Amino acid sequence: MIPAAFDYVRPSSLDEALAELADPGARPIAGGHSLLPMMKLRLARPSRLIDLAGLDLGAIGLEDGAVRIGALTTYDELLGLGEEVPLPGALRDAAAEVGDAQVRNAGTVGGALAHGDPACDFAAAVIAAGSTLVLRSPDGAREVAAEDFFVGPFTTVLEQQELLVELRVPVPAPGEGSAYVAFEDPASGYPLAGAAVRLGRDRGCTVGLTGVGAQPLRAAAVEKAIGDGTDLGEALDMLGLVSVDGDGEHRRQLACVAVSRALEAARRRAGA
């Protein structure tokens, strides 16, 4: 399978890249492991590819109580970070779940989020961690809460002439624990249902789900059910989830188990 023809440019600065995206047929490419498969199937046919590989967007740092992760950081690079980088456990779990070794060598955390796949492992963890995403356009920068970033299948709040440049993931508070658990489709490796749970010392929790809705989402009803000790399945029903491919009941059950196991693991990590 060969993609439809396109023009290719490799800008060396963020401003150049943003200017190139003024062309409505232009798409940015990072690791390319989401976009290129879609281009090979001709589900995506950009007329111009803006290669982001020349941009300096792979730095990791600590600032204002958050781990700053450059959008072009690969999953492999993220997993290679030592324990001195205070990443929530859920983020490491989710990065390790993605694809396989070769895919993690190529795939970037920012590219995956911006692609907006409804079954993105990493998105659930980023949401549960309470992360903020930094977006850049020619008009400047704006910050969007991860839970507000995804608006539908393969659709995010990103404008045509806007790039996700950085993730800001709050440093886990003392006594906090988080984990991500997914059930993968054995053929594709994509999650049928994935749940990330962050449990605070005050026992309050944040839950991100993936694979079970039109987009990765924060599940407030599930958070409440965990707090109240009520039925998780009923809480999932309250979210009005959209089944992507008709096996909604199966996914609902997997989601319940994923949430329970992620909660259990988060509790263990919190030392409770």
Add this chain to the structure above:
Amino acid sequence: MTDTMVDGTGLVRVGLRVNGEDVTLVVEPRTLLVHALRDELELTGTKIGCDTSQCGACTVLVDGRAFKSCTLLAVRMDGAEVTTIEGLADGRSLHPIQEAFADQHGLQCGFCTPGMILATADLLGRDPDPDDEAIRRALAGNLCRCTGYQGILASVRAAADAVRTPA
């Protein structure tokens, strides 16, 4: 901004090193690395299996790391160092990983083998003494449809031993 377009043709010029030799490709931007290797450079050791980045038969090393070349654009390889299965042996003497796959019956039809060996090279470059779980995890993106995986596991274990303690 890099300007590598060949005037008026829609083709791009890409300079890279393949198996230690400098090469210049003149390709369409949409050309996949696996096609450039096989069709332009006639390095047909790299296989096209599923063509959907699942099977790993097209695995090559780019700057020492394993990638699926069916999901890389050749145009993005400018300045990269690519190693294919043809680049591992030293003349007529096999690389220790190749030797181990031959000795331990790590292959039957051989179609997945180049990818298995290059994924193993990435693994052993990071972890010279992987346990079975680490090996399984490193090769999860490489499918074998005939030998089964036990011989492959044994091959990687033997390769790790050989790489750690060269004869």
